[in-house]
Amino acid sequence: MKKSYYISFLLFIVTTITFSQQNEIQINATLNSEKNTLQIQQEILYFNNSNTELNSIFLHNWANSFKDRETPLSKRFIEDFRKDLYFANEKDIGYSKIKNISINFNNSIYKELENRPDILEVYLENPLKPKENVRIKITYIVKIPNAKFTGYGKNNNGYHLRYWYITPAIYKSDWQIMSNLNLDDLFEDVTTFDIKITTPSNLTLVSSLKQDLVKKQPSFEYHLYGKNKKDVILNIEKKSNFKNFNTDSHNIVTDVLEDDINDDLTKDILNREIKFLKNFLGDFPLDKVIIDKTTQGKNPVYGLTQLPDFLSPYSDIFKYDLKMFKAISKRYLEQTLLINQRTDYWLIDGLQNYLMLEYVNRFYPEIKLLGKVSNSWFLKRFNISKLNFNEKYPLIYQFTARKFLDQSLTTSADSLSNFNRKIVSKYKSGLGFTYLNGFLGEGILDKSIYNFYQQNKLNITSTKDFQETLSTNTEKDINWFFKDYLHTNKKIDYTIDDVKEEKDSLKVIIKNKRNITAPVAFYGIKNKEIKLKKWLTNIDSTKTIAVAKDEFDQLVLNYENIYPEYNTLDNWYNTEKKFFNKPFKFTLIKDVKAPNYNQLFYQPNVGYNFYDGLILGMKFHNKPLIKRNLEFRIAPAYALKSQMINGSFSILYNQFFEETSIYKISYGIAGNTLQYAPDLSYSSLNPFVDIQFKRKSLRDATSEFITAKLVSIDKEVAPTAIKTDQDSYSVLSLSYNYINPDIIKELRYNFSTEFSKDFSKAAVDFRYRKLTSSDTQLDFRVFAGTFIHNNSEGDYFSFGLDRANDYLFQLNYYGRSEDSGIFSQQFIITEGGFKSVLPTRFANQYMLSLNSSIGLWRWIEFYNDVAFLKNRKEPLFFGYENGIRFNFIHNIFEIYFPLYSNNGWEISQEAYPQKIRFTFTGDLGAIFNFFRRGFF
Structure with missing residues (x-):
């Protein structure tokens, strides 16, 4: 079996070398720092390495994703409650203006895809047959966007450029095209690069390629080159903070530095990280690796670097080590495993997080989740202070799974919530590898990772290839992992349902509480030490196992948190007889x-x-x-x-x-x-x-x-x-x-009915808020309420024009019975929504109210309201008012200054300060929900 495997592998290598040829990209570019543009002449030698005849070629032109508010990137930002690109100034946006595209020296017809201007389709005059190539020449200008949008572009120190050039899409069964959605996941093939770029002489260039500098006053010309490369990053800065660290096997170029860690210690840390990675993955086909602050900062070690230094519970060395290890391991994997991370992201994320878990287990097993504060007099009594650093992975997964907000690992990356994309799915992917490692045992997973990496580095690969590699190294069933674990968000949840005593044994009944059948780790604990550990499989409902009596204090499932589980609270059974288990x-x-x-x-x-x-x-x-x-x-x-x-x-x-x-x-x-x-x-x-x-x-x-x-x-x-x-x-x-709660077009409505002995009523509350193309806010609200029947006396249950009686006691009034003083001025927009107190304040038949406001400048708005109130045995009352609204935080902190109403000019009347109304809530839940928008 092994012999045939090696022969197949050798044939695969020979076939790849013989038939797969590498694309080539030549670029001649000039940077204009006054206009923030790159003038580019680019040549692409494109090889058709597929078995399909091609009639057109698709190109990724991500530099054009910043051109206006209609691009997929801008729409993505709106989904994330970011409007900076949507309302960007002309000087801040970016674009790619194509001057000419030719194929084999003949002008070509091309088009931008509809609603996807960052993807080009170039038509071929003659079909491109398999193993043939064409030469594509493109002349274009790239306007560099402000770096505030994605971290890439123009910044105060110069330019940090990523996805700045046009690159061919990959054809694998079909064209693998994708728009820029700020996910940093462009699917590129490895390429041979030859780049010449001219910059002003006051700027220094650092790149992810090998480079030479030819000084030509008043400008510098750089020559960049490399083979088997992708994702070329350029840092062109006034003051370069990058340092070179020549480790035992690689040149690490980085501006991610720690002031309190000297260069020698930094080099030792980097050497240890690379040695660890080589032990897991083998040799890397990279001689230079660039780790920049921007890219590293978009993929931080969550929980480690979010706190300011003076509050951080971790040592500087620990923080820097993990920060750099995560950045280097991710860069290595992304640069050498050609995986479509839009659809198959879990594999890169899983490998990277598994490596992180193993690295911490190897070098920092003593570090607690809360770091050095775990031993403080206040926190040491808490259970969270006893958790190890790596236990954050199952903890965060369970936090999301218990709310049913997790998503399957095969969900497209652009469909993941931000919390899942940035944290939870990565953690579940890493835990999946830990799960496999524990279940398969004997180093089978680590061996499979090594083989998979060495066989597939610099080649287009996928989950299927990893599954095949893993299957060759084990006879155990792993279909549960590649089906339910990856393809669904089913929750693993087993419990010790019952324990029955017999003469010399305990019969333990293990129950599957949910709809996934996966391996279960069963433990026998004595004096807090593991005395028994076994893996149980195929428990689709219940399973009974026998263990020796009087040998264990506790019987536990998933004691080491090897796999993510929905509920671990019912995994424990104390063998000692107690009133409470x-x-x-x-x-x-x-x-x-x-x-x-x-x-x-x-x-x-x-x-x-x-x-x-x-x-x-x-x-x-x-x-x-x-x-x-x-x-x-x-x-x-x-x-x-x-x-x-x-x-x-x-x-x-x-x-x-x-x-x-x-x-x-x-x-x-x-x-x-x-x-x-x-x-x-x-x-x-x-x-x-x-x-x-x-x-x-x-x-x-x-x-x-x-x-x-x-x-x-x-x-x-x-x-x-x-x-x-x-x-x-x-x-x-x-x-x-x-x-x-859309940030551009917010819509809310409510239909309600109330039934009581003395009355019944129905109401609708409709609210619409819109930001115009000039970033002016328009706010509209309509309230309509009517009594179906009303036998009540007085106005206690009536609709309120300027202040609801709140007889259900559900509004957060600080002084609900006040008719004078500061608390009578508290305003909660409900029912009539008026700010002025008019002669008719209530309606015991029906009410129709329209509230509106328009933005004047930033958070200052002009409001205008009208209302119709009908009371029994009284004529219809028409109310109106207007004023100035200071909308600091919508529905959380606002101030209203009435101007004119049925009362006349409010501002000229006595005691005007008492007419000012304010909205203020101390409800922490409402404040949290406002600021968490777009993350959960």
């Missing part, structure tokens, strides 16, 4: 759940309203950092001003759905008690059901949900007052909500 543990604030404890968390709780004053309390809950399906919270508190005991509670169960259009259904009940007026409290009890629908994709930020709740309110009344139906009531509320 797991003891209780009280933990301050939040923590990572300790799998061998039943944890209850407690934390200080602070609130405020005008009547209670500062509210101090303690919150007890079962919600660790990673979400649970069943959550409860009880929060007793004491109010310093009212000197009253109050608080709240909630019980919530989340049921997630994988195969339907419903994302989750939340069932719960909540209650609280607070002061609603001086020395008067209220209590509420709200059972509810919330149905949340799935988004079209996780890159789609829209949300759609239906809520049904029964709100029961009981209010205290003054000793001299008589309790009425307005003081004790129940309301059934049904609502449908749609939210699309």
Whole structure:
């Protein structure tokens, strides 16, 4: 078998050398630093290495992806809630202007693809047969964009250029074309480069190719060359911060430096990293590797480099070592394994993160997830402080999987949410290799990685090739990995369902709780040491195994966190007989759940309203950092001003759905008690059901949900007052909500109905916000509400024009009963949405209100509102107003200055400061949701 394998491999090498020829690119370019342009004459010798006759050739022209707001790159930024390219100035945008394209010295017909101006299709006069070549000559000008968009382009120190030249697309069964989406994943073939570039003499050039400098005043001419290269990066700077480190086998050129680490130590670190990589991958066909800050900074070691140095819990050497190892290992893999990372990204990410895991295991096994602060007097009691650095991988995966926000590893990279693309999918890929390594054992995975790399370096390859290499080295079944693990987001979740004692053994029943069948690691633990470890397979429902009695303290699944699992809390069984299988543990604030404890968390709780004053309390809950399906919270508190005991509670169960259009259904009940007026409290009890629908994709930020709740309110009344139906009531509320928080065209609407003994009503709230082509904000809102029946007295349940009565107690009013003073000026846009207080403030029949505003300058807007109010036995009231809106943070911090209304000129009337309204929320959840847009 081995003999035939080596013969096949030799034939493959001979065939590749004989028939596959390398493309060649020659470039003659001149940099104009005043106009920020490159004038380029380029020649491409293109070989048809496929078995298909070609009638046209596709070229990637990513320099043209910055040309306007209609490019895929600009639209991608809008999805990520970035509008800098959409509204960019002419001087900041970039483009590629084609002057001429010829093939074999004859002018050629070409076109940009529709809606994809960064891809060119060049038509051939005669079909290009397999193994033949054509010579393509292109004359064009590249306007270099501002580097603020992607990190590549013009910056304060000069230019950092990547994807700046035109390159042929790869043909593999079909053309592998892709637009620039700021994913840094251009699929290129290795090429022989010969580049001459002329720059002003005040700039220094550093490239990823070999280079020579010919000084020609007043400009420099550089000659760059290299074979088996791709992705040529240029740094053309006024002051170069790059240093060369000649390691034992490679020349590392980098400006990623650490002030506190001298050059000799830096060289030692780089030597160790390269030696480690060579042990795993073998020899590299690279003699020069460039690691620049921009490219490295777009692929950081998350959790390591995000904190400022004075807060960092890690040593400078550890941070620098991991930062450089990740950058070098990724550069090596991307430069030498030709993989379509738009569709097959998991393979590069998996290899790179597996290497990271192994590197930390080898050289930093003692480093904790929280670094040196793990031993601090406050944090050392927390379970998270006991986790090793590498345990962040399953932790972050589980954080996302528990919310059902993970995506399969074969999801196209441009369809991944930013959180999955940048972190979670990479971690799951790396854990997949760890999983295989543990399951296959005996170094089989490491051997397979070595063989795969050596056989496929500098060749176009894919997951299929890796699977074939792995299959030749093991007889174990690995189909579960290349099917369910890669192609679905099914969650691995096994539990020890029951343990039955027999004479001299324990019968352990292991249950598969979900819909994926994968290998399971089973452990027997004695005195916190592993005494037994075995892999169990083919557990599609349950499986019973026997272990010796009285030899283990605990029986555990996935004890070493070898593979990512949906829930690890039910993986433990204590063999000692106790009243509780797991003891209780009280933990301050939040923590990572300790799998061998039943944890209850407690934390200080602070609130405020005008009547209670500062509210101090303690919150007890079962919600660790990673979400649970069943959550409860009880929060007793004491109010310093009212000197009253109050608080709240909630019980919530989340049921997630994988195969339907419903994302989750939340069932719960909540209650609280607070002061609603001086020395008067209220209590509420709200059972509810919330149905949340799935988004079209996780890159789609829209949300759609239906809520049904029964709100029961009981209010205290003054000793001299008589309790009425307005003081004790129940309301059934049904609502449908749609939210699309698009940064250019935001759309929200809500349909709601309410039913009570004395009234029923229906309402619609429609909101639309748009940024015009000149970055002017237009904001429109329509509210329409009508009573179906209304037997209530007074205006307590009426629609409010300038301030809703909030009889459901769901709005965060700090002084809900105030009719004067600063708290009466708090504004929450609901119902009528007026800012001025008009003679008619309520409607007990119907209301129609239109609110609008237009941007004047930055966050200053002019608002204009009109409304129609109808009350029983009264004529229709028409209200109007306008004023200035300071929209600092939309719906979080705003200030309104009324100008003119039914009251006349508001600004000229007495006590004008009391007419000013403000929006302010201290709701941390709302603030977090605003700033996290585009990431989850």
